[in-house]
Amino acid sequence: MPARNTDSPAPRKRADAERNKQALLEAAAAAFVDAGVNAPVRDIAARAGVGLGTIYRHFPARADLIVAVYRHQVQACAEAAPALLATSPTPHDALTAWVDLFVDFLITKHGLAEAMHSDAAAFEPLHAYFLEHLIPAVTLLLDAAVTAGEITPIDPLTLLRGIGNLCIGADPRYDPRPLTTILIKGLRT
Amino acid sequence: MPARNTDSPAPRKRADAERNKQALLEAAAAAFVDAGVNAPVRDIAARAGVGLGTIYRHFPARADLIVAVYRHQVQACAEAAPALLATSPTPHDALTAWVDLFVDFLITKHGLAEAMHSDAAAFEPLHAYFLEHLIPAVTLLLDAAVTAGEITPIDPLTLLRGIGNLCIGADPRYDPRPLTTILIKGLRT
DNA sequence: GACGATACGGAACAGCGTTCCGCTTGTCAG
DNA sequence: CTGACAAGCGGAACGCTGTTCCGTATCGTC
Secondary structure, three states, X not given: OOOOOOOOOOOOOOHHHHHHHHHHHHHHHHHHHHHOOOOOXXXXXXXXXXXXXXXXXXXXXHHHHHHHHHHHHHHHHHHHHHHHHHHOOXXXXXXXXXXXHHHHHHHOOOOHHHHHOOOOHHHHHHHHHHHHHHHHHHHHHXXXXXXXXXXXXXXXXXXXHHHHHHOOOOOOOOOOHHHHHHHHHOOEO | OOOOOXXXXXXXXXXXXXXXXXXXXXXXXXXXXXXXXXXXXXXXXXXXXXXXXXHHHHOOOHHHHHHHHHHHHHHHHHHHHHHHHHHOOOHHHHHHHHHHHHHHHHHOOOXXXXXXXXXXXXXXXXXXXXXXXXXXXXXXXXXXHHHOOOEOOOOHHHHHHHHHHHOOOOOOOOOOHHHHHHHHHOOEO
């Protein structure tokens, strides 16, 4: 067995492959901004100056591309939870602030919330990725608020789903924030 | 000339046309139950023993078929509002009961809530039909509750949209009722 | 029974995500 | 430097949508 210890069993990718992957990520990010996360795969490929085969080599399904594009932002969102809890006057304030943050993230990604709830198996990775990272974040905030006696207990997944659902809507004139605010208000004891 | 004066300048449809239209409505209703409102047009046509052309003759777009299938139920939902207001102890109770009714309607029509918020122009008639009939209903309930000092004012369309959004979800294990309950609770003064 | 309007059926079109495979190209041993 | 081979690429093709179109069959009437 080769003496590779802990890091990178990487078979070392070809230079052009890595270059194309980056071009694809940038093209996808741009396409998502212009046309929402439902931007046709062909458009993304064209933007990146790449063939259809290439896009599917790097990202087996559409959802993988979406995950790759938003990975950093989801992580940032998750990491904001403990920070907010530490700096906010009360756990409920932290929760409110975090929800605002999450809503801001969602509404700027037209179609992301919709895609999250698609029944298509292809979007399962997306769904799983979001939950895996965000459930711990909301759980932390909710537990703190419950312990402080500020809110009644609620399943974190349910809340996350509710907020996500409220952010669905192609219409850019639609602002879900009044609704999310009411929802959070409804949690108070 | 038969004594029909103002109403129905109807060119009197052919018998087979009317028969097919009914068959289509029944087939669509059945298909929607089995496969959700996104059941393929071809499946519905096949169920009705009818060609694709026929379906589009009677229902120019998918959305028209959906509207036709659920027309009665939407109307019943709208008409329940004044009845509930008259029989409930408080306007807030009536509002709660009506929301439950609306949610029951939505969750049994897999995909209906999703379709409502589709950005596709084809679904605009569906959207319009729902709003036209349900906005007056919620407005009635909200006004009564506001007047009674039970809730803070909210735009009826916003509330309707919020409830509709919360009911989105292909997963039959997902129950939106806890969330709609919290939302209504959040309206209280 | 024949004729004309009406309605039907399904092939065809456009657009989607995804698969597949012949060809190109980067990489590295010699 | 050069060849060979695996890794990667491009885009035609597939299967699935909703929708359109038009030659043909059927209904109602005279």
